[in-house]
Amino acid sequence: MVQGTANWNTEITKEWLQSYVDDWVQFYKKETKEGKVASYIPVLKKADPNLLGITIIGKDGMNIQSGDVDTPFTIQSISKIFSFIVACMERGVSYVLDRVDVEPTGEAFNSIMHLEMRKLKKPFNPFINAGAITVTSLLNGKSSEEKLEPIFQLFTKILGYRPCINEDVYVSERETSVRNRAIGYYLIELGYLESALELTLDTYFKQCSIEVTTEDLAKLGLVLANDGIDPQTAEEIIPRNVVRLAKALMLTCGMYDASGKFAAYVGIPAKSGVSGGIIATAPPRVRKETLPFIEGCGIGVYGPALDDKGNSIAGIKLLKHIATKWDLSVF
Numbered sequence: 001m002v003q004g005t006a007n008w009n010t011e012i013t014k015e016w017l018q019s020y021v022d023d024w025v026q027f028y029k030k031e032t033k034e035g036k037v038a039s040y041i042p043v044l045k046k047a048d049p050n051l052l053g054i055t056i057i058g059k060d061g062m063n064i065q066s067g068d069v070d071t072p073f074t075i076q077s078i079s080k081i082f083s084f085i086v087a088c089m090e091r092g093v094s095y096v097l098d099r100v101d102v103e104p105t106g107e108a109f110n111s112i113m114h115l116e117m118r119k120l121k122k123p124f125n126p127f128i129n130a131g132a133i134t135v136t137s138l139l140n141g142k143s144s145e146e147k148l149e150p151i152f153q154l155f156t157k158i159l160g161y162r163p164c165i166n167e168d169v170y171v172s173e174r175e176t177s178v179r180n181r182a183i184g185y186y187l188i189e190l191g192y193l194e195s196a197l198e199l200t201l202d203t204y205f206k207q208c209s210i211e212v213t214t215e216d217l218a219k220l221g222l223v224l225a226n227d228g229i230d231p232q233t234a235e236e237i238i239p240r241n242v243v244r245l246a247k248a249l250m251l252t253c254g255m256y257d258a259s260g261k262f263a264a265y266v267g268i269p270a271k272s273g274v275s276g277g278i279i280a281t282a283p284p285r286v287r288k289e290t291l292p293f294i295e296g297c298g299i300g301v302y303g304p305a306l307d308d309k310g311n312s313i314a315g316i317k318l319l320k321h322i323a324t325k326w327d328l329s330v331f
């Protein structure tokens, strides 16, 4: 039985929150049975569909972890937030937005349809594959290592360690991703790719194969919640205007063609990936009563069993429950 609505008006202790989150994770874990792990990247099929884990980190350092938090997974589409951020920092926001729009598509992330419609001025947003591949082509550098280095540096600064690329996933995607290649060819024809196709795709596959944990996603989400400033060091890691754009895109386009429902029922900027990860970022709220994580928090979720839109099936339900109980919505 899920514990009911609490009166959060008493002092909020870590133990107390932990017991709630443990209870909720256990409750939603059975929902994993309703989903399926991604299979179009062959290695992703090896994931255990029963897993569900979450990490929540507050601005004050409160760190709640529950469920299967020790299994690393590849970041996949969540990387699109950070390639977009780095491209904006390297090339300037207006340069990037001249080449990708900020409109949701209502289509699947790997849809080609809009590229074929000649009315299109530019890819709809940086979180669909067409937009993300375009953004990756804008990154400075002559090799995939050079292009990815600023992303790795950003991660290293926030996470306190340098994450690795999962070679098996990278090779598996590189060898099977005919659709991303097709998108790449369309982008060449339309004049959007600024670096060679092979280099761009190779960089894109590698960025998607960076291995992370729910704690890593929570730390990244916390910096976004805190307007780009690292709460521990007070250093501005990402400029405010770039973070604002990234979060607006997460809210409108982050959960594929379920983004509208997620905004309506959960109400926090979030981004998911096909490996089953979700990053969410809850900004500070202004309320009289005391609520958990009132100063904002970052959340990382892992649950590889996906729903029919490609989002972690149990992860979404867990996030919805937590956001409702703790009133995390930005609206």
Ligand SMILES: NC(=O)CC[C@H](N)C(=O)O
Residues within 6 Å of the ligand: 075, 076, 077, 078, 109, 110, 129, 173, 180, 205, 208, 272, 273, 274, 275, 310
């Ligand atoms: N939605 C995703 O996470 C997709 C990322 C995956 N690497 C792809 O390009 O197909």
